Amino acid sequence: MKLSNNFTKTTKDFPKDETSLNAQLLIKAGFIDKLMAGVYTMLPLGYRVYKKIEQIIREEMNALGGQEMYMPTIQPKANWDLTGRWDEMDVLFKMNLSDVKRQVALGPTHEEVVSPLVKKYINSYKDLPFSVYHIQNKFRNEKRAKSGILRGREFMMKDLYSFHESQNDLDKYYEQVSVAYENVFKRVGIGNETYKTYASGGTFSKYSHEFQTLTDAGEDYIYICDKCRVAINKEILADQKNKCPECGNSELREEKAVEVGNIFKLGNKFSAPFELQYTDESGEKKDVIMGCYGIGLQRLMGTVVEVCNDENSIIWPESVAPFKVHLISIKKNNEAEMIYNDLVESGVEVLYDDREDVGVGAKFADADLIGCPIRLVVSEKTLKEKSVEFKRRDSEEVRNIKIDEIIKEIK
Ligand code: ATP
Ligand code: MG
Numbered sequence: 001m002k003l004s005n006n007f008t009k010t011t012k013d014f015p016k017d018e019t020s021l022n023a024q025l026l027i028k029a030g031f032i033d034k035l036m037a038g039v040y041t042m043l044p045l046g047y048r049v050y051k052k053i054e055q056i057i058r059e060e061m062n063a064l065g066g067q068e069m070y071m072p073t074i075q076p077k078a079n080w081d082l083t084g085r086w087d088e089m090d091v092l093f094k095m096n097l098s099d100v101k102r103q104v105a106l107g108p109t110h111e112e113v114v115s116p117l118v119k120k121y122i123n124s125y126k127d128l129p130f131s132v133y134h135i136q137n138k139f140r141n142e143k144r145a146k147s148g149i150l151r152g153r154e155f156m157m158k159d160l161y162s163f164h165e166s167q168n169d170l171d172k173y174y175e176q177v178s179v180a181y182e183n184v185f186k187r188v189g190i191g192n193e194t195y196k197t198y199a200s201g202g203t204f205s206k207y208s209h210e211f212q213t214l215t216d217a218g219e220d221y222i223y224i225c226d227k228c229r230v231a232i233n234k235e236i237l238a239d240q241k242n243k244c245p246e247c248g249n250s251e252l253r254e255e256k257a258v259e260v261g262n263i264f265k266l267g268n269k270f271s272a273p274f275e276l277q278y279t280d281e282s283g284e285k286k287d288v289i290m291g292c293y294g295i296g297l298q299r300l301m302g303t304v305v306e307v308c309n310d311e312n313s314i315i316w317p318e319s320v321a322p323f324k325v326h327l328i329s330i331k332k333n334n335e336a337e338m339i340y341n342d343l344v345e346s347g348v349e350v351l352y353d354d355r356e357d358v359g360v361g362a363k364f365a366d367a368d369l370i371g372c373p374i375r376l377v378v379s380e381k382t383l384k385e386k387s388v389e390f391k392r393r394d395s396e397e398v399r400n401i402k403i404d405e406i407i408k409e410i411k
Helices: 021-028 044-063 077-083 111-119 167-187 297-307 333-345 360-370 380-384 403-410
Strands: 032-036 039-042 074-076 093-096 103-106 130-139 154-164 194-200 207-214 220-225 230-233 253-267 277-279 285-287 289-296 325-329 350-353 374-378 387-392 398-402
Touching (some): 021 297, 039 044, 044 130, 044 154, 077 111, 111 289, 154 167, 167 207, 207 230, 325 333, 333 350
Antiparallel strands (some): 093 103, 130 154, 154 289, 194 207, 253 289, 277 285
């Protein structure tokens, strides 16, 4: 993409009420725009990052056998009455349909949709197990929407639901999902900072698990066991008597963190109210056993920003960077254009700063702000040596490389 065609611009300003680092950096670099607290637009650059994160999650969910679909936002009140969550869930957005007598919720999650949905297709044990997921817009009337895109009132979530004959079968699948989650967080570049964290399991299992990433921007505290490389959350700290559930170690380290995902054994919590049952081999009717597994996409993107930055701005991990290469032309657009075309033809994602009315300093500052992994500069000086200047965003080292070796160098 040519920067001259990008309709957004970088800016030094951000809304005064925007106190969170992730949103400040993303607004300054032109990745997102703030419409109101907790509600953001994904601008073209930001949407590229978002889609890379989405694709990584999708690949990992597909590898688990998850079947992708898309469930609606508008959900009938009756379904929420059945589970008792119409009155229980404080963040539920409630709306009136125009025939007034009927109310609906804007979906904050989808157990109330997916349970009656799969009921239409499950008869016998032969129909189990399976899992479905979607990547879909959630609505939550959050009271604290001060963490930038970490806590939106409207945000995309990947929610996976699995359906099983037995607790044992759920247990096995749950462990597979846990590994897939670790893959996701590694692949987006926050594996080292992310801890599998024991949390309350509700009625149906002793624990659930959150995936918590260390950052001061987080709203949670976790307690890390360095021996096992796991953590427990604050909610269960006292129940656990301040001990690691895996090794009993009581030297736990307190850290601030943000929950980027969670996995939960639901048991029959939702299958019971919706009478989601199957017939087992002996002909007996039994409740389907369920699990649910969520990841917030903007929260994950904001967390990457909180973890991967320096005093200048964002340093995108290559896997989620909007472009791999940021190519700058210093008054040498013809030559730079040829390099740009060659790179694009070789399948390299390049952001080409071809702007003619912007000075060198501003172009360099923008490259830092936008944060692509590799910066290439074409100038009269470099061209004399048939070279371009090469610099990685995460390093201070600047060196020249030959034009015909660019591809080899960056691949
Ligand atoms: P929190 O305790 O942070 O409010 P939660 O327990 O409400 O999170 P879930 O309902 O389990 O979260 O949602 C699944 C995932 O969706 C979370 O792990 C998180 O990644 C994401 N998520 C939850 N609320 C938001 C939000 N307001 N904005 C962005 N992502 C969110
Ligand atoms: Mg919440």
